[in-house]
Amino acid sequence: MTRRAAIVGGNRTPFVRAGHRYAQVSAQDLLVAALDGLVARYGLAGERLGEVVAGAVLKHSRDLNLTREAVLSTALDPATPAYDVQQACATGLETAVLVANKIALGQVEAGIAGGTDSASDAPVAVDDGLRRVLLELSRAKTPRARLAALAKLRPGQLRPAPPRNAEARTGLSMGEHAARTALEFSLTRQAQDELALASHRNLAAAYDRGFFDDLLTPYLGVRRDDLLRPDTTLDKLAALDPVFGRDLPGEATMTAGNSTPLTDGAAVVLLASDEWAAARRLPVLAHLVDAETAAVDHVHGEGLLTAPVVAAPRLLQRTGLTLADFDLVEVHEAFASTVLATLAAWERDGLGTVARDRLNVTGSSLATGHPFAATGARLLATTAKLLHERGGGRALISVCAAGGQGIVAVVEA
Amino acid sequence: MGLSEDPYGAFVRTAPGKLLASRAGLPRPPRLRRFVPDEEWAVDPALVVGLSGAARVDEVTQWLRDSGIAVGRGDGPLSALVVDASGLRTVAELDELLTLAPRFRRTRGRVLVLSAVPADVEDPEGRAVQRGLEGFVRSLAKEARGGTTVNLLRVADGASTALRSAVEFFCSARSAFVDGQPLVVGEGTPAPARERRVAVVTGAAQGIGAATAQVLARSGHHVVCADVAAAGEQLAAVANRVKGSTLHLDVTAPTAPQRLAEHLADRFDGADVVVHNAGITRDRSFVNLDEDAWRSVLAVNLLAPVRLTEELLRHPGALAPGARFVCLSSINGLAGAKGQTNYATSKAGLVGLVEALAAPLAARGFAVNAVAPGFIETPMTAAMPPVPRELGRRTSSLQQGGLPVDVAEAVGWLAQPDAAGVDGQVLRVCGQNLLGA
Numbered sequence: 001m002t003r004r005a006a007i008v009g010g011n012r013t014p015f016v017r018a019g020h021r022y023a024q025v026s027a028q029d030l031l032v033a034a035l036d037g038l039v040a041r042y043g044l045a046g047e048r049l050g051e052v053v054a055g056a057v058l059k060h061s062r063d064l065n066l067t068r069e070a071v072l073s074t075a076l077d078p079a080t081p082a083y084d085v086q087q088a089c090a091t092g093l094e095t096a097v098l099v100a101n102k103i104a105l106g107q108v109e110a111g112i113a114g115g116t117d118s119a120s121d122a123p124v125a126v127d128d129g130l131r132r133v134l135l136e137l138s139r140a141k142t143p144r145a146r147l148a149a150l151a152k153l154r155p156g157q158l159r160p161a162p163p164r165n166a167e168a169r170t171g172l173s174m175g176e177h178a179a180r181t182a183l184e185f186s187l188t189r190q191a192q193d194e195l196a197l198a199s200h201r202n203l204a205a206a207y208d209r210g211f212f213d214d215l216l217t218p219y220l221g222v223r224r225d226d227l228l229r230p231d232t233t234l235d236k237l238a239a240l241d242p243v244f245g246r247d248l249p250g251e252a253t254m255t256a257g258n259s260t261p262l263t264d265g266a267a268v269v270l271l272a273s274d275e276w277a278a279a280r281r282l283p284v285l286a287h288l289v290d291a292e293t294a295a296v297d298h299v300h301g302e303g304l305l306t307a308p309v310v311a312a313p314r315l316l317q318r319t320g321l322t323l324a325d326f327d328l329v330e331v332h333e334a335f336a337s338t339v340l341a342t343l344a345a346w347e348r349d350g351l352g353t354v355a356r357d358r359l360n361v362t363g364s365s366l367a368t369g370h371p372f373a374a375t376g377a378r379l380l381a382t383t384a385k386l387l388h389e390r391g392g393g394r395a396l397i398s399v400c401a402a403g404g405q406g407i408v409a410v411v412e413a
Numbered sequence: 414m415g416l417s418e419d420p421y422g423a424f425v426r427t428a429p430g431k432l433l434a435s436r437a438g439l440p441r442p443p444r445l446r447r448f449v450p451d452e453e454w455a456v457d458p459a460l461v462v463g464l465s466g467a468a469r470v471d472e473v474t475q476w477l478r479d480s481g482i483a484v485g486r487g488d489g490p491l492s493a494l495v496v497d498a499s500g501l502r503t504v505a506e507l508d509e510l511l512t513l514a515p516r517f518r519r520t521r522g523r524v525l526v527l528s529a530v531p532a533d534v535e536d537p538e539g540r541a542v543q544r545g546l547e548g549f550v551r552s553l554a555k556e557a558r559g560g561t562t563v564n565l566l567r568v569a570d571g572a573s574t575a576l577r578s579a580v581e582f583f584c585s586a587r588s589a590f591v592d593g594q595p596l597v598v599g600e601g602t603p604a605p606a607r608e609r610r611v612a613v614v615t616g617a618a619q620g621i622g623a624a625t626a627q628v629l630a631r632s633g634h635h636v637v638c639a640d641v642a643a644a645g646e647q648l649a650a651v652a653n654r655v656k657g658s659t660l661h662l663d664v665t666a667p668t669a670p671q672r673l674a675e676h677l678a679d680r681f682d683g684a685d686v687v688v689h690n691a692g693i694t695r696d697r698s699f700v701n702l703d704e705d706a707w708r709s710v711l712a713v714n715l716l717a718p719v720r721l722t723e724e725l726l727r728h729p730g731a732l733a734p735g736a737r738f739v740c741l742s743s744i745n746g747l748a749g750a751k752g753q754t755n756y757a758t759s760k761a762g763l764v765g766l767v768e769a770l771a772a773p774l775a776a777r778g779f780a781v782n783a784v785a786p787g788f789i790e791t792p793m794t795a796a797m798p799p800v801p802r803e804l805g806r807r808t809s810s811l812q813q814g815g816l817p818v819d820v821a822e823a824v825g826w827l828a829q830p831d832a833a834g835v836d837g838q839v840l841r842v843c844g845q846n847l848l849g850a
Contacts, residue, residue: 033646036649036650036653037645037646037649037659039649039653040638040648040649040650040652040653040657040658040659041649041658041659042658043635043652043656043657043658045652045653045654045655045656045657046656074653075653075654075656210642210663210666210668212642213642213661213662214661216642216645217645217646217649217659218642218643218644218645218646219646220646221646223642223643281679281680281681281682282680283679283680
């Protein structure tokens with residue numbers, strides 16, 4: 001990279017279990033809230049930024065210009081351009097890479113990256129037959145033509161087709177895919193529950209010391225992630241019934257406690273050139289150094305969420321780093337088993353081990369929740385602040401994504 | 414905020430309400446005019462009157478003209494009546510006040526009396542005369558009608574720039590809810606000009622804090638809007654509206670002074686204005702007051718301003734040259750209020766803080782003052798029981814509650830670079846409320 005993009009800071013809404021406090025708001029509302037909080041924190045009201053890039057995984061047909069529409073609802077100068085990106089759960093980090101690359105090339109001086117998702121306000125498709133009738137009805141010019149169109153309606157067509165949390169090509173949910181990977185790596189229930197427990201404890205401790213005071217802005221009266229269970233224990237986690245992999249040969253180890261539930265929320269991160277930040281006397285928490293995206297063939301048996309296993313060696317080779325060179329490692333906790341499988345695979349492939357005291361030190365998705373597209377921006381801002389707090393260092397971020405994809409990034413302070 | 418928060422006040426301004434109120438002898442609160450940028454406030458000319466020994470007539474006349482107010486001598490209605498009574502030294506000369514009666518009758522707006530600082534007058538009769546002006550002003554304020562206010566400026570020797578800004582403030586719509594108040598104006602060096610002045614307002618998410626942010630932004634400040642993280646959503650809205658920025662800060666946190674000082678030094682080259690506005694109430698009669706209700710009120714309202722100010726004064730670069738502090742006290746702190754022993758202790762304590770800091774801060778080119786709001790229409794007063802709330806509104810000379818913007822305007826004036834000669838004072842913004850007056 002010609003110049004490294006600075007991570008100035010981030011902002012997110014508290015993350016909330018789907019169907020709860022954010023049930024009545026859209027992904028766009030959440031993105032606006034996250035953006036306005038960021039704009040306020042860095043005094044950007046009325047400013048024109050180079051660009052805002054964000055996206056959502058669960059996207060309505062009306063959201064074709066989601067990010068641009070959100071920008072128009074914020075205090076930013078409406079002359080700020082925006083576009084949407086969609087790469088499943090990698091969205092929030094991929095957008096940051098895109099903005100950072102433009103900064104690196106000198107095409108923009110500052111931009112915002114992020115993501116938003118509302119599992120509560122998920123798009124519901126209608127039966128294809130009904131859709132054709134409705135389209136024909138809208139084209140009909142005369143009452144007779146409208147009647148003719150309506151006459152084609154059949155009761156069976158009135159069933160909505162709700163979104164499925166399943167891979168298009170395998171028909172398996174992410175959890176079922178992850179359960180297969182867990183079996184492959186012989187991951188124990190206890191190891192997964194311990195990781196989940198650590199996530200809750202670390203997140204609760206971070207809240208208690210005010211770590212999120214400048215990373216989060218309350219929304220609709222919600223001040224903290226509502227999935228956080230500060231008082232959970234191994235016993236409580238062990239009492240939960242498995243939910244994934246129950247029909248597989250072998251012990252089913254994945255429960256609601258060591259898997260992330262559907263979540264609503266949005267997160268954004270402010271990236272800029274060092275010069276732009278300095279001119280505004282804004283802090284630089286860290287720099288986004290490099291990133292690598294990879295994909296695996298999950299259709300023919302590779303683990304759906306294991307693309308970071310492929311991406312990390314490529315990135316490390318390019319940057320000349322080893323796992324030992326990282327002070328912090330953030331691995332998105334789509335499932336506890338994903339994190340454990342990723343670490344095991346890195347070790348198997350000779351990348352080295354990740355000490356637990358460097359892993360997800362302020363908790364991650366298991367305790368925070370996982371509004372798909374928002375997760376990457378949350379991880380990036382959190383990691384940058386952690387490095388800044390330490391007075392410097394290097395971190396690796398790893399995010400798996402549906403569709404057999406994944407992204408890893410190096411952050412330095 | 415609209416006047417609809419005072420349903421009675423709105424009702425008596427309707428035709429049937431007016432009739433009913435005048436028949437029944439009920440209070441008829443006037444509609445107060447607030448400052449609106451680019452709107453001419455003083456439609457009628459002002460009149461400047463010099464009594465015996467007056468020395469300021471010419472300059473005051475010039476100042477008013479410079480600020481766009483016509484100064485006349487005719488018999489028509491007056492928007493402001495400024496009286497220089499600072500030269501009166503004998504009881505006989507006090508008779509000259511009688512000549513003001515016909516002019517007072519014609520004034521719909523502001524009456525401002527200039528006096529000497531009584532303590533500076535050695536002659537007993539002279540000092541008595543000057544002190545007597547306070548009683549005159551306070552009583553005249555109670556007789557004034559139609560939203561007219563009457564205030565007293567005690568002018569110290571050498572006061573010039575500060576006096577000018579005081580005259581402008583007290584003769585403008587910005588002082589709509591300041592009534593019957595004496596204030597000392599001294600000499601002071603105006604703060605040096607800066608490209609972008611920076612103000613920090615604690616408790617900026619709502620009420621008086623939010624209004625203060627707005628007024629300070631109007632006068633060109635970048636406002637750092639500080640409040641607890643829990644109020645972050647409203648805080649962001651306020652900051653974005655005034656094109657300022659947010660700082661999630663719990664003023665009672667042990668790290669708060671350091672964080673604020675570093676934030677101001679690192680990001681802004683120091684603050685020009687610090688408004689200690691964050692405050693809470695935990696009302697309960699003294700005998701029922703638990704430790705938490707006592708301590709939390711004192712921690713937020715009194716200890717936090719003490720600690721934050723200490724650190725800002727100590728931390729290099731946290732304050733810009735000529736910086737101003739404004740503490741939000743309360744008339745309940747001055748007068749006491751049932752069920753508010755904790756609150757009143759904290760708010761009276763702030764007056765002590767201001768008094769103690771005034772001289773040492775002046776030596777460094779800074780200034781510190783307190784503003785003591787009376788009954789102001791805020792979420793806090795909206796939560797009061799109806800009867801005390803209605804009493805709070807009607808017991809002022811203006812027969813209504815003030816708005817957050819009224820307090821904000823006073824803070825905004827004290828924050829002005831040329832208000833430098835006002836130091837260690839408590840300015841009540843209470844519509845001359847009976848409490849503690």
